Amino acid sequence: IEKPELIEVDLHIPELVDDYKDLTPSEMLGIQINHFRKKLEECILTPTVKRVVFIHGVGNGTLKLELRKILTHEYSHYDYQDASFKEYGYGATMVILKR
Secondary structure, three states: OOOOOEEEEEOOHHHHOOOOOOOOHHHHHHHHHHHHHHHHHHHHOOOOOOEEEEEOOOOOOHHHHHHHHHHHHHOOOOEEEEOOHHHHOOOEEEEEOOO
16 A cells, blocks of 8 residues: 655644534644644654645634744754645645655
8 A cells, every 4th residue: 555755634623623613712722733743743653754734724823833833842853834835825834754
């Protein structure tokens, strides 16, 4: 089975939980951050994965800022950048897993 080099992870809250109407913005952000960490760790442990695109959307920028803070402080040995504007608009961050 061929494993893809590029993994896309959608962090939009409707993709992560069924019922989110009663969640506070802080709770939603926590769920999104936990999913981000879990998926990034899975990808790091999968040798065939070279790049991960986290789709966070544009919104008010809070999630993007938090992701980049975590990447800078906890995963500084990996590079990240805005993902392809053509494919994702302004709403995605690509992490490059140097092997």
